Amino acid sequence: MQRETLRRILHRLLHTLSRPVFLGVENIPPTGGVIIATNHMSRIDTLMLFINPVRTDITALVADKYKRYPFFKWILDTGGIIWLDRENADFGAMRAAVEALKKGLALGIAPEGTRSRNAQLQEGKPGTALVALRANVPIVPVGIAGSEVFFARALTLRFPKVTLRFGQPFWLEPLSRENRSEQLKAYADEIMLRIAALLPDSYHGFYSGHPRIAQIRAEQGIHL
Numbered sequence: 001m002q003r004e005t006l007r008r009i010l011h012r013l014l015h016t017l018s019r020p021v022f023l024g025v026e027n028i029p030p031t032g033g034v035i036i037a038t039n040h041m042s043r044i045d046t047l048m049l050f051i052n053p054v055r056t057d058i059t060a061l062v063a064d065k066y067k068r069y070p071f072f073k074w075i076l077d078t079g080g081i082i083w084l085d086r087e088n089a090d091f092g093a094m095r096a097a098v099e100a101l102k103k104g105l106a107l108g109i110a111p112e113g114t115r116s117r118n119a120q121l122q123e124g125k126p127g128t129a130l131v132a133l134r135a136n137v138p139i140v141p142v143g144i145a146g147s148e149v150f151f152a153r154a155l156t157l158r159f160p161k162v163t164l165r166f167g168q169p170f171w172l173e174p175l176s177r178e179n180r181s182e183q184l185k186a187y188a189d190e191i192m193l194r195i196a197a198l199l200p201d202s203y204h205g206f207y208s209g210h211p212r213i214a215q216i217r218a219e220q221g222i223h224l
Contacts, residue, residue: 004056006078011051017154020048024166024198028054033101033137034169037128037191039199040110041119042147043072048164049108049142050079060108061097082107094131101135111191119148120205121196124188129172138169139191143198165198168220197222 014020028034036049036058046060064083066072082100084093101107111128112121132139146162153160175183189207196207197216207213216222 002078003080006075007050007056010047010075014044014047014051017159018150019159019161020051021161021163022053022166023163025052025054027166027168028052028106028140029138029169030054031104033104033135034106035101035128035132035135035137035139036106036108036142036166037111037139037195038108038142039121039144039195039203040112040115041144042115042150043069044147044150044162045110045144046081046108047075048144048147048162052164055106057104058106058108059100061093061110063114094127094134097131098135101131101137107131111188111195116148116205118205119203121192121199121203121207123206124192126184126188128191129184129187132172133175138171139194140169141167141191141194141198143167143195143203145199145203167194167198167216167222170194198224200224 038045038049043066046062049058049060052058059079060081061084062076062081064085066076067083082093082096097107109128109131111124113125113127116122128139143165144162146160149160150162172187193207193210193212194216196204196210197213201208204213
């Protein structure tokens with residue numbers, strides 16, 4: 001009940017301060033464990049995922065540095081997120097993420113591992129792929145555009161448009177016994193490239209100009 005009340009409050013608040021647009025929500029499985037893999041430019045990104053119109057059961061892996069902000073900590077704790085120590089190998093958080101997925105929850109993860117300071121995609125890290133493989137769940141990429149200016153514009157009542165575009169779900173093949181680190185690197189890049197395909201080119205950063213982006217767009221009929 002407390003979680004649902006929080007979701008209603010966030011829905012009202014975020015729609016008052018901004019203009020969230022959710023595209024491709026038909027790509028989100030309505031039930032069952034699924035990773036929602038997103039780019040990360042703003043503290044508001046996780047809260048935007050909380051108000052998606054399909055999965056009210058969504059949780060997220062969130063860096064424990066946000067515990068320093070009482071308002072965000074209260075919201076995130078109430079929302080049932082999983083705190084992650086990004087400075088160390090947090091195996092406990094990873095196990096909790098896998099358990100949540102196996103229970104059938106949706107889990108938001110930022111494969112970049114940290115918030116981008118310049119609204120550009122950073123190189124992906126292997127954690128998201130590892131969780132997906134261990135939990136045996138699909139990944140739905142989502143590109144969030146506009147959240148980087150949320151606070152600057154919302155606080156001056158300019159109602160920023162924040163677009164969340166969800167891509168088609170995909171599965172990762174099990175790792176082979178050899179070259180596991182190379183496979184994980186390739187999987188991390190593939191996840192990020194699928195996110196990049198959902199974003200305007202100006203956001204592509206580390207992956208700017210990568211030919212796989214155009215290929216994904218052509219295969220899935222993505223038109224921005």
